[in-house]
Amino acid sequence: MTQPLQPHEHVVIIGTGQAGVQMVDSLRQNGFTGPITVVGDEPHTPYQRPPLSKELAGSSSIVPLPLRPEGFFDQAETQALLGVEVTDLDPQAKELKLSDGGRLSYNRLVLATGARNRDLPIEGADLQGVHGLRTLDDAENLHTALSEAWRVVIVGAGFIGLEVAACANKLGKEVTVLEFADRPMARALTSSASHYVAAAHTETGINLKLGEGIASLQGQHGKVTTAVGSSGEQYPADLVLIGVGVVPNTELAENAGLKISNGIAVDTQLCTSDPHIYAVGDCTTFPNHFTGGPTRLESVQNATDQARYLGALLVQGNDDDAGYRELPWFWSNQGGVRIQIAGISAPGDEAVLRGDPETGKFSVLCFRDGALAAVESINAPKDHMAARKLLVGDTSSLSREELSDPETDLRKLAKSIR
Amino acid sequence: MPRITYHQPQGSQQTIELDEPAPLMQTALRNGVPGIVGECGGQAMCATCHVYVREDYLDQLPEKSEDEEEMLEEVASPFDERRSRLGCQITIGEDLEEIEVDVPESQV
Ligand SMILES: Cc1cc2nc3c(=O)[nH]c(=O)nc-3n(C[C@H](O)[C@H](O)[C@H](O)COP(=O)(O)OP(=O)(O)OC[C@H]3O[C@@H](n4cnc5c(N)ncnc54)[C@H](O)[C@@H]3O)c2cc1C
Ligand code: FES
Numbered sequence: 001m002t003q004p005l006q007p008h009e010h011v012v013i014i015g016t017g018q019a020g021v022q023m024v025d026s027l028r029q030n031g032f033t034g035p036i037t038v039v040g041d042e043p044h045t046p047y048q049r050p051p052l053s054k055e056l057a058g059s060s061s062i063v064p065l066p067l068r069p070e071g072f073f074d075q076a077e078t079q080a081l082l083g084v085e086v087t088d089l090d091p092q093a094k095e096l097k098l099s100d101g102g103r104l105s106y107n108r109l110v111l112a113t114g115a116r117n118r119d120l121p122i123e124g125a126d127l128q129g130v131h132g133l134r135t136l137d138d139a140e141n142l143h144t145a146l147s148e149a150w151r152v153v154i155v156g157a158g159f160i161g162l163e164v165a166a167c168a169n170k171l172g173k174e175v176t177v178l179e180f181a182d183r184p185m186a187r188a189l190t191s192s193a194s195h196y197v198a199a200a201h202t203e204t205g206i207n208l209k210l211g212e213g214i215a216s217l218q219g220q221h222g223k224v225t226t227a228v229g230s231s232g233e234q235y236p237a238d239l240v241l242i243g244v245g246v247v248p249n250t251e252l253a254e255n256a257g258l259k260i261s262n263g264i265a266v267d268t269q270l271c272t273s274d275p276h277i278y279a280v281g282d283c284t285t286f287p288n289h290f291t292g293g294p295t296r297l298e299s300v301q302n303a304t305d306q307a308r309y310l311g312a313l314l315v316q317g318n319d320d321d322a323g324y325r326e327l328p329w330f331w332s333n334q335g336g337v338r339i340q341i342a343g344i345s346a347p348g349d350e351a352v353l354r355g356d357p358e359t360g361k362f363s364v365l366c367f368r369d370g371a372l373a374a375v376e377s378i379n380a381p382k383d384h385m386a387a388r389k390l391l392v393g394d395t396s397s398l399s400r401e402e403l404s405d406p407e408t409d410l411r412k413l414a415k416s417i418r
Numbered sequence: 419m420p421r422i423t424y425h426q427p428q429g430s431q432q433t434i435e436l437d438e439p440a441p442l443m444q445t446a447l448r449n450g451v452p453g454i455v456g457e458c459g460g461q462a463m464c465a466t467c468h469v470y471v472r473e474d475y476l477d478q479l480p481e482k483s484e485d486e487e488e489m490l491e492e493v494a495s496p497f498d499e500r501r502s503r504l505g506c507q508i509t510i511g512e513d514l515e516e517i518e519v520d521v522p523e524s525q526v
Contacts, residue, residue: 050459063448065459070450304457308526331463338485340463381462381485385492 002269004317005108007034011314012096012104014086014252015112016040018048019281019303021067023110026311028076036078037104039096043083044136045070050300052139053160054333056146056167062139089256091274108314111253111264111272111279112307115246115298120155124217129224130240133160142241149173149239153227155214157184159332159339161243162197165206166335175206176235178227180213188330188341190351192364193376200337209233248283248296261285263296268323270310278314280306289325290373290391291344299330327392329384340384343374343391354383354404363387365403371396372403386410393417420511423518424451425472439511442519443467446505453521460506465492466526467505469519476500478514483507495522 005011011027011034013020020038027036040046047064055062073080081098088097089109096104117132119125129149131142142164146152152168154161157179169175177184183194184201202208213230217240227235248263259265259273263285270278270286281303288295305326313321332339345351345366355362363383366374372395375387390398390410394417402408420436422445434449446454446467455466462485471479482490486507490497501520510517 048456048459050461054459054461065444065456066447069447069452300457300459331458331461333461381488385488 002271002313002318002321005032005034005314007032009107010035010037010105011108011110012036012106013038013110013112014040014096015114015281015283016042016046016080016082017112017114017281017303018067018300019114019307020110020112021046021072022304022307023112023280023311024073024076024078025068026308027315028078030312030315032311032315036076037081037106038073038078039081039084039086039098039104041083041085041099042135045082047136048300049134052136053133053163054167056139056143056164057170062136062143064136086252089252091256091258091277094276107276109277110310111277111283112281112303113249113252113264113283115248115282117242118245118247120214120242120244122214122216124219124224125242127217127219127224128222129219129238130217130242132242133164134246145239146171146173151235151237152176152239152241153178153235153237154241154243155227156243156245157181157198157208157210158243158245159185159188159334161241162201162334163332164241164243165201166204166337169204169206170335176227176237177201177206177208178212178214178229178235179208179210180230182211184208184210188345189339189376190345190349190364190366192351192353192357193339193378196357196362196378197334197337197339201334204335246282246298248285250283253277253279253283261294265294268325269313269318269321270306270324278310280310286324288328288344289323290328291346295344297328299328301326301329327388329388336379338379338381340377340381341374342377342384342387345374345376349373352400352404355380355406365400367400372398372400383410386414389414390417420515422510422516424453424469425518425520426453427521427523436511439509441506441509442469442517443505445510451521453525454505455525456506458506462486462489462504462507465489465494465504468493468495468522468525469503469505470498470501470522471503471508472501472518472520475514475517479503479508480513493522494524494526 046067085099154177218226264279285296349366361379363377377384423433443456458464
């Protein structure tokens with residue numbers, strides 16, 4: 001049972017990413033008038049991450065897109081400590097230690113610590129010319145390096161790796177993508193969608209090597225020159241981007257004795273194992289209504305919707321709240337290929353096509369136990385928007401024949417089951 | 419110099435001059451103009467960069483893409499068939515040198 005915030009309570013938020021900033025906004029929008037402090041270790045005015053991997057080609061420099069207009073924290077009467085890391089959390093004393101030597105007491109604490117890139121434990125990973133992409137600083141380094149590079153090797157055909165590959169290709173670089181699995185984005189996409197995207201990238205000239213892991217990186221004078229695949233094949237490279245996923249920033253919570261399970265574990269009301277500490281966004285593992293189990297998601301939708309939910313809950317308290325249960329959705333933009341996902345597909349789902357991949361516009365409908373559970377749309381925004389409506393309703397009465405017929409108006413159908 | 423004037427629902431206004439072509443949404447966030455959220459970073463995915471274009475500029479606007487048409491159906495403030503547009507899909511400084519828009523009451 002979440003007690004509503006009293007006006008004298010001090011709320012502290014750790015992290016100034018999408019979730020942390022939305023948290024400030026939502027607390028104020030719901031009418032909380034008490035003190036708020038937000039602490040983030042990145043020195044920059046909070047910015048949006050998604051453009052960083054999509055807008056590497058075209059502009060002469062990276063101009064960050066702020067998460068909120070300048071002056072937001074002042075207007076929200078929020079103390080923002082930027083460039084400051086929280087180094088210790090003491091849940092008994094309800095106190096934080098900061099990297100600048102300061103201390104902060106809280107009544108309620110929100111962990112919005114996000115995730116960081118997963119390290120690749122291979123020889124040569126620390127050579128010059130080897131990059132990752134998570135932060136604005138990373139993007140600036142990568143952007144500069146791209147302007148001087150000729151041969152680009154990307155390790156990992158996930159969303160970010162392929163978005164960067166598409167940008168580098170557009171810049172006229174020779175691009176090779178090494179992917180250990182037999183298809184790209186295998187964790188998130190059905191094989192129909194993933195094979196389509198693979199073919200689309202290959203057609204634009206990207207050398208997509210599937211079933212090829214990375215064995216090591218070789219260099220000269222401290223600078224990378226070659227990526228060696230698990231097959232033994234050598235790929236010349238003057239720039240390597242490692243895009244093999246992220247790990248959640250859970251150390252602070254873990255050291256404080258909070259329950260961890262892949263991410264910081266929370267209940268349906270986003271409360272951790274300590275009743276005064278909550279968690280939102282990429283760092284959080286929550287009971288997901290749509291997968292039926294504990295899930296950690298990495299998306300703007302998840303970060304903002306969780307913060308919105310928690311902001312309202314903390315201000316208003318809850319009597320018969322069903323918990324956080326917003327529909328997950330996600331997008332990626334890879335050169336000319338626009339991927340939009342509504343819901344979450346699972347390995348056993350039955351995939352049914354809606355539309356013809358030959359036209360470059362289609363959706364993959366995923367059925368679980370006979371009912372529509374997720375929709376992946378390729379260059380088909382209409383299907384995606386309708387799917388977001390359909391999937392929050394009861395889809396069990398809808399047949400796959402009806403749903404997969406491109407003549408069926410999905411938007412109308414969504415209205416009929418609501 | 420290309421410029422954008424944003425009118426707030428309460429009547430105040432801000433005019434931003436552009437050094438290089440830029441979309442309405444991005445220009446607002448980078449210059450401290452309130453009321454435009456831009457949650458998807460300009461990908462026509464979130465409908466939180468809704469603006470109403472003022473009459474004088476309507477016939478100079480680029481056509482709406484299918485993405486934009488779809489997202490406009492989702493805006494939080496009343497949809498205006500003629501004047502409603504997504505701020506991330508209209509770039510000023512290329513074909514269009516100047517524009518005035520009204521920022522809606524709410525975006526979410
Ligand atoms: C290049 C790129 C492209 C992306 N594209 C898309 C996309 O197209 N669509 C989509 O939906 N999602 C996309 N994402 C994912 C999306 O950006 C994230 O899901 C979202 O930013 C998560 O927000 P968050 O606030 O939970 O975490 P983060 O944005 O990671 O923010 C957490 C912040 O907390 C800080 N922090 C951590 N520990 C501490 C500490 N102890 N003290 C102080 N500060 C701390 C971190 O440094 C960070 O600034 C992309 C991500 C990247 C990197
Ligand atoms: S910024 Fe998301 S639709 Fe324009």
